[in-house]
Structure formats: C-alpha cells, structure tokens
Amino acid sequence: MSAVTRDPRTPKNRLGRDSTLGMVIKYILLGIVLFLILAPIVTAISGSIRTTGEFIARPFGLPTQGIQWSNYIDILVNNSFWNSFRNTLFITVGVTSLNVVFGSMMAFVFARVPFRGRTFLFNVLSIGLLFPLVVAILPIFIQIRQIGLINSMWGVILPLVAFGLPGTVVILRGFFKGIPDELEDASYIDGCNRMQFFFYILLPMARPALAAVGTLQVIAGWNEYFLPLLILNDPKLWPLPLGIMQFQGQFGREWALIMAYVVILMVPTVLFYLFTERYIVTGLTGGELKG
C-alpha cells in the first residue's frame, strides 16, 4: 500500500518490485534448507511406524500393512529402556542442580566481590572453556579410577558438573555484573549481608539467566555419551544414549525398530526444546557474545 501508512521502523525496500522476486527466491532457498533439515527426521518418524521392509523400499510413505505400534511397544515394555531412562534422569538432575548451584555461587564472587587474585582465578577457570570433556577424557578416566568412582553414577556426574562450570560461570557473571551497584548498596544499608543479598535479591532477579544455564546443562546431561561409555561398565547403570547404541548393536539392520527408539528419544528432546527455546537461545548467545 502507500508508504505513508507503513511502520517507519521497517522501511520498504527501495526497489519495490524487486522485493516480490526476492521473497520468492528467499522462500525457495529456505524450502531447500528446510527439506534437508527435516528429511532425516520425517523419514525416521515414517520408518518407525512401518515394517523395516516397507521402510527400506520407500523412505517416505504411509504404512501399507497397518501402523506398526509394536515397534514402539516392544521398546516401551522393555525394562532396560525404563532403567536407562531413570539413569539418564538421575544424571541430568544431578548435573543440572550441582552445576547451577555451584556455578551461581562462583559467578557471584567473580562478578561482585572484588579480592586480590580474582582475575587470576577467573582466567584459570576460563581455560576450562577450551577443553570440553571429549578432549580430556583419558585424564578424567584415570582420575575417576584413582578415586574409585568407576561404575558409579557420581563418576559421570561430577566431571560433567566440573566441565560445565566455566561456561555457566561466564554466562552468569555477565548477568550478575549487569545488576546495578545501587541495589547492592541499598540492600546492605537495609541490613542485608552478602549471603542475604545473594539469596534474596540477586538470585530471584537472575531467574532468566539461571533458566538459561540450567537448560544448557539439562541438554548436556541428557545427551552425554562418551563419559558413561568409559565409566559405567554395568549395563544396569547405562543412560539412554548408551542404551540406544546397545539396542542398535543388537538389532543391527532392523531399521524400523531403531527408528522407533530414535523417535522415542527425540520426543522429549523436542518438547523440552519447544518450551525452553527462549532460554537456550539467550544462554548460548547472551553468555558467549558478552564473553
């Protein structure tokens, strides 16, 4: 319509005619990308409700021999699945809570309590950002063995917490720094001590940032594969990523069954993602961009 009625913040492209063509090209490009992103996911879903034979013959398609609910039921009635599920839940809750509690405490000091050596300690902690678990897996393995935590859930949880701390602290520190000094001073005048300021004022204000680091830790704990693989020998202790690999080893070419298992693991991830998308994005960007 007329340029006058338009929102002044979104100026119309100077070449008005160009933008229709531009839009078409944009949508075509996006369509290709979307297809590439979604094809493996859609094919997994459509495979999981058919027989392996049908699935191999036509990767996309609706069931011709009835929906194979048995693919799902076989997995969901299996004790070892629920066992792995519980293990994953335990690891995820353990990692997330310890990480957020310790991380926020450290971030508070690094952001708001000046002392000699603080910069040095923070730099030491930042080195941790360079070494995700995969790189340090062998030293960790030896360390865990020395303290006798092989085959223990804590042998998985504690290193995961430790490796997550640098990221959490960097993100939270940035957020804590943004809270005005006047607020802290006012709370001291009103008789708060540092701990009370931290618990009653800072933490409640930091809820979005805590949610952001929390969701990132949930994802990390839920997905971890390599550390449990080395630390947990007893299949009873295995979390879902190990469970599905064992399942895949057992059923090799039964693609329909494997895809059903994949879909079962995808569903909670996607639901969690849809509900926490905002926090994941702020966690990843807010923290890393402010550095």
Next chain:
Amino acid sequence: MSAVTISRAPTSIATIDKRRNDRSKWLTIAFFLLPGMGMFLFFVLVPIAQSAYYSLFKWNGFGPITSDMFQGLKNYQDLFSDRIFWMAVQHSIFLVSGSLIIQLPLALGLALLVGRGELPGRRQLRIILFIPYVFSEVITALLWLYVLNPSGLFNTLLAAIPGYQNIGWLSNRDLVMFSIFLVLTWKYFGFHMILYMAGLQGISKDLEEAARIDGATEYQVLKFIIIPMLSPTIKLTIFLAVLGAFQQFVVVSVLTQGGPVNASELIATYLNKYGIKVLKLGYGSAIAVTLFVSMLAFSLTYQGLFMREEKTT
C-alpha cells in the same frame, strides 16, 4: 586488600561497612568459591596436569607407575611419526575448511534471511532450523546412519536418476569425510546461525537506513555495514568452529568408528582407539597433552590476534 575496595567508585556508607567486614568477606569468598573451584581443579586441571606426567611412561594403567616404565619423550616421538595420527589431523583440518567455506557462510546467510526483515513465519523457521542442534549426537548419528546407509534415504532418492549406481557414503574412503562433514553441518549450523542472529540484533537499524537513503544497494549494505559490524561474532564462530572440529568424537564414532581403514579418523577417535581401548595410557596421555597444548596455543594466538578487544575481565 584495601587497594581493591578503593578502586570501587565513590565511597558510600556501604563500602565503608564492607571494608570493616574484611573477615566475613573472605569467609564468603571461601564459602562461595571453594566447592566449584575445588571440583574444577580436581576434575579438570589436575587430571590434565597429571596426563603430562603419565605421557612420559609406558603404562598400561594397571598398578603403580615405576621408574623402569619411564621412557622420556618416546610416546611423543611415536605419535609424531605415526601416519594415522597425521591423517587424523588432516581430517580435522578438512572439517575446519569445510566449516569456513560452507557451514559458516550458510549459517550467516540463513541468519540474514530469518534473523531480520519481515519474512512471515520467521520465528517458526528459526525454531526448526535450530532443532538439529538440540538432538544428542547419538541420535543425530543414528538418523544419518540410516540416511547414508547403502539402502538408505540418499541412495533411494538418487535412484530416481537413470543409471545411478548405489554409493557407499560411509564405506567409500574418498567420500566418507564429505559425508561426515554433511552430518556435522546438519547438526551444528543452527548454533552458528543463532550466534549470528544475536549479533545482527545488535546492529542499529538507523545505520542501515541511512546507508539506503544515501543510495546504497542491498549488497553494499551487507558488505560495508552488516559484515563489518558483525565481525566480532564472525571471529567468535570461526574460533568455535576450529575448536569443534578438533574435538569431534561421538558422531564419527557412531557412524564409522574412524573407518573404513582410518579414512575418517579424527584425533579423538584416534585417542580412543590407540590409547584407551588398547590400554596404552601413557601413549594416550601423550595424545591428550598434544591436543591440549595445540588448542591452548591456537586459542591464545587467535585471541591475541583477533579477539583482543572482547577479552575483558
């Protein structure tokens, strides 16, 4: 200590009060810092330091290390003269180049498409484009294990082309790294895209508008305003892409275990195969130390050269 408090802007009643409570301040610091710092030291720094010591021994991991196991730098000599190790390094470099040439520009392009402007449905698009990043690496690898399987999605779709012969996407030595790069791009481009989108939000619209009013074309706006303003983010994503390529493990381990015949070996799979599984923990430690040192050297150099202004403490 007093010097530190003085550096804190104008003295208020509260700061005077704080200075008085020096003892309680140190107690607070200890209480807040010790648990986390302790865990970090114990599970991150100490093991890394120890591995430098282990790397000087021929040690299978059982029993204590004795002096007759000492062999100086032999593990490092063995490592640097192992052709397979250098293949793993090359593969990582291949992944880095692929990221720089294809993955990051793709992520930037999509961020420009979805992150700004008035494209309808851009929020939904952003959510979908980011989904692969939240899947676990195991799930990603299993999905693609099917897609790239000889009787999987790729070959079935491509069979529509007349005369097409099935390709072993993961069993062909020349193709396997391309396949792995494709999978990694699928999983990780969304992460870079999100970083770019955040960077784009920080660019003031006024600047772009001013340029357009002065007659700049879309291309000129991109080249002279958006890209330069986005350069901190671009530098960061390059940095993360390099680190990521050298630390990749799970996807490759599930898809190929580094095969066929080491054709997709990466440093982490090499470490797992030739250090941990065969219980050559001294040798494995040498691999780990080599990786740390090169990562640290790279980070310090890169940050010193390109990211200095962002490093604030």
